[in-house]
Amino acid sequence: MLTRPTAAERAATLPGDDLLAGADVVMDRAFSLPAPPDQVWPWLVQLGKRRAGWYLPALLERLVPPARRGLRHLDQRHLGLAVGDVIPDWGGRDATFTVASLEPSAHLLHTSTRGHTHLTWCLRLRPEGASGTRLHLRLRMAPVKHPVLAGRLGGLVDQLTVMGLAAGLRERVRSGG
DSSP states (O other): EEOOOOHHHHHSTTGGGGGGGGSEEEEEEEEEESHHHHHHHHHHHTTHHHHHHOOOOHHHHHTTGGGGSOOSSSOGOOOOOOOEEEOOSSTTTOOOOEEEEEEEETTTEEEEEETTTEEEEEEEEETTTTEEEEEEEEEEEEEEEEHHHIIIIHHHHHHHHHHHHHHHHHHHHHHOO
């Protein structure tokens, strides 16, 4: 289940915040997973187009062509990731993310440029309870020509996307990969 980020999560400084200090749009999402950060981490590392895909729950993946479904297991070919690596994205033919920073089991920071807009996307993992993980995702964008529209319409798309990711990732970490 996707939960709203807490006030403390929204106020926290995450890796990459300094790269777009004057962001026009900031979207925070957060959810909990039933596995410790070291078990969640490899699933995040292999995310991406032409990698393990984007995780959706099995019910929704049945509606997606088989070639576009996310992997339901960990694949050694996709578990190596380093600063500077470029990952293709679905945001357009030439859309990519570049790994800007990573700390295993703690955070993964991507940067990208879409047209004239720069963005950062941070996925931060924190231990939760005895054996869980709190995953906090922050998307920052600047400059944005229509920040209210981007925040509302883009926020809805982001919310739905992260809801799918949360459910799909939860299924995968429960199965153990």
